Amino acid sequence: MASIVNITEKLGSQAAAKAFTLTSAVWFAFATSFGMIAAGYLIAPDFMANIEFIQFGRSRPIHVNLVLFGFVTPGLLAAALYYAPRLLRTHLYSQRLGVVTAILWNLTLVIGVISLGMGYSQGREYAELPWAVDLMIAGLFGLVIFNLFMTVHRRQEPILYVSIWYACAAVVLTAVGYCLGNVIWKPDSGALLGIPDAILLWFYGHNIFGLLLTPLALGVAYYVLPLATRSPLYSHTLSLIGFWSLIVVYTHVGTHHLLQVPVPTWLKAISIVDSVGMVIPVMVFLINIWFTVKGKLGDIHADIGAKFVFTGTIMYFFANIQGSFMALPQVQRVTHFNNWVVGHAHLGVFAFAGITALGGLYFILPKITKKPLYSRYLADLQYWLILIGVSVMIIDLTIVGLLQGNAWLNGETVYRVLPEIHLYYVIRASAGLFILSGAYLGLYNIVRTLFFNPGAATE
Ligand code: HEM
Numbered sequence: 001m002a003s004i005v006n007i008t009e010k011l012g013s014q015a016a017a018k019a020f021t022l023t024s025a026v027w028f029a030f031a032t033s034f035g036m037i038a039a040g041y042l043i044a045p046d047f048m049a050n051i052e053f054i055q056f057g058r059s060r061p062i063h064v065n066l067v068l069f070g071f072v073t074p075g076l077l078a079a080a081l082y083y084a085p086r087l088l089r090t091h092l093y094s095q096r097l098g099v100v101t102a103i104l105w106n107l108t109l110v111i112g113v114i115s116l117g118m119g120y121s122q123g124r125e126y127a128e129l130p131w132a133v134d135l136m137i138a139g140l141f142g143l144v145i146f147n148l149f150m151t152v153h154r155r156q157e158p159i160l161y162v163s164i165w166y167a168c169a170a171v172v173l174t175a176v177g178y179c180l181g182n183v184i185w186k187p188d189s190g191a192l193l194g195i196p197d198a199i200l201l202w203f204y205g206h207n208i209f210g211l212l213l214t215p216l217a218l219g220v221a222y223y224v225l226p227l228a229t230r231s232p233l234y235s236h237t238l239s240l241i242g243f244w245s246l247i248v249v250y251t252h253v254g255t256h257h258l259l260q261v262p263v264p265t266w267l268k269a270i271s272i273v274d275s276v277g278m279v280i281p282v283m284v285f286l287i288n289i290w291f292t293v294k295g296k297l298g299d300i301h302a303d304i305g306a307k308f309v310f311t312g313t314i315m316y317f318f319a320n321i322q323g324s325f326m327a328l329p330q331v332q333r334v335t336h337f338n339n340w341v342v343g344h345a346h347l348g349v350f351a352f353a354g355i356t357a358l359g360g361l362y363f364i365l366p367k368i369t370k371k372p373l374y375s376r377y378l379a380d381l382q383y384w385l386i387l388i389g390v391s392v393m394i395i396d397l398t399i400v401g402l403l404q405g406n407a408w409l410n411g412e413t414v415y416r417v418l419p420e421i422h423l424y425y426v427i428r429a430s431a432g433l434f435i436l437s438g439a440y441l442g443l444y445n446i447v448r449t450l451f452f453n454p455g456a457a458t459e
């Protein structure tokens with residue numbers, strides 16, 4: 001207890017946001033390292049084949065779980081823990097609770113990585129973590145919900161700005177969705193049987209993106225962009241239409257992952273219609289935010305946080321157009337079961353949500369430390385490394401997907417296609433090196449800003 005008080009005091013004001021910022025930056029570096037290992041195995045499967053802990057079947061889920069729960073979610077939460085009290089004109093209910101949550105969050109991730117590395121996996125995508133870790137994650141969301149809702153309860157500001165809606169909805173819906181998707185009432189398998197399990201898993205699976213990462217990221221964009229450009233939000237009505245249409249439409253898209261599976265046709269129809277319908281919440285949001293910053297690109301360029309976040313909104317546009325397109329069964333006949341989907345995953349989770357998370361971190365860092373960023377130059381360099389890396393990776397994986405998909409349709413065997421795509425795997429790993437360098441540069445810049453920053457205080 002005394003040591004937690006100590007840590008909170010050491011971190012100073014905004015301790016919770018700082019702890020989550022550090023968490024995100026550290027795990028970004030680890031997550032991309034595991035991504036590189038996984039990409040390495042796809043180029044040379046025998047390379048390091050004798051090290052069980054990092055073989056592909058283990059480094060892949062470690063990579064995926066770390067980007068989701070180690071990098072992107074904590075990054076977006078750091079921003080939320082900073083902006084929520086400000087928008088509500090009050091203090092965070094408990095900074096100490098926020099720091100405890102961050103410490104437990106890190107502990108949970110360490111246990112998760114060790115479990116997956118040792119082969120303890122429940123083998124369901126995005127729900128690989130063993131039962132005990134699932135319980136810890138559900139509990140952590142519970143702690144965030146408590147802190148956030150108590151802050152809302154104590155607010156001085158009667159009007160709830162849309163970022164608050166998004167942050168609150170994200171954590172509550174994810175706490176429930178996580179328990180359902182991980183079949184938490186079945187500790188041994190963490191699964192139902194057969195097709196119902198697939199339906200439930202993908203209901204949860206896409207909601208990790210649709211009801212956790214997306215709303216948290218939109219909350220950050222709605223906070224950062226109007227402030228950085230000193231412009232009032234274009235339309236509060238549109239912001240609420242966007243929020244409710246997202247909640248209604250996004251909850252029903254999960255079965256678009258199962259269009260090639262014998263699930264009931266009506267469920268597939270709903271998922272396809274709603275996937276195409278996702279154009280509504282996305283465009284409503286984009287029109288609103290882009291009209292807000294219209295004519296202010298100079299301001300966005302001047303603020304590194306806003307620059308990342310604005311880039312995230314452009315990537316959201318592409319993720320949506322691509323996503324709605326690939327939910328059409330005729331398109332999925334080519335794009336399913338191959339690297340096209342992996343490309344889309346990096347576009348959505350990284351280029352949209354991850355880049356927005358980084359923007360949120362860079363936007364709040366000078367405010368929570370009351371000092372300028374340690375190095376704007378390094379942050380810009382990180383921006384370009386990441387943007388180039390992820391763009392090359394997405395284009396590369398999309399081409400590989402088309403090659404694989406068309407070969408499959410033509411009845412070509414997998415092993416004859418592998419030599420053809422080998423070069424593209426090398427390009428993907430090379431693009432990964434850009435992202436990896438960006439992650440480590442970012443970690444250095446953030447640690448320097450938080451703890452060893454000679455810059456003069458700004459307030
Ligand atoms: C906004 C509209 C979106 C639509 C309509 C959409 C649609 C889809 C579809 C149809 C698939 C399945 C493809 C297949 O298995 O053949 C998919 C996969 C995926 N989507 Fe999206 N997407 C959207 C946005 C996003 C966003 C914003 C994110 C991230 C925050 C995201 C993350 C993912 C991931 C990670 C997968 C891969 C899942 C897997 O198979 O492991 N999507 N998406």
Ligand code: HEM
Pocket residue numbers: 031032033035036038039042060063064067068071072341342345346349350351354428429431432433435436
């Ligand atoms: C060094 C940079 C990175 C490299 C080399 C890399 C590599 C990989 C590899 C090899 C896979 C497995 C693909 C497969 O099974 O065929 C993968 C999956 C995935 N990665 Fe990355 N990755 C990197 C960065 C990131 C980042 C920063 C994010 C998100 C913030 C991310 C999100 C994902 C997701 C969501 C999947 C699952 C895709 C799916 O199931 O469709 N990756 N990555």
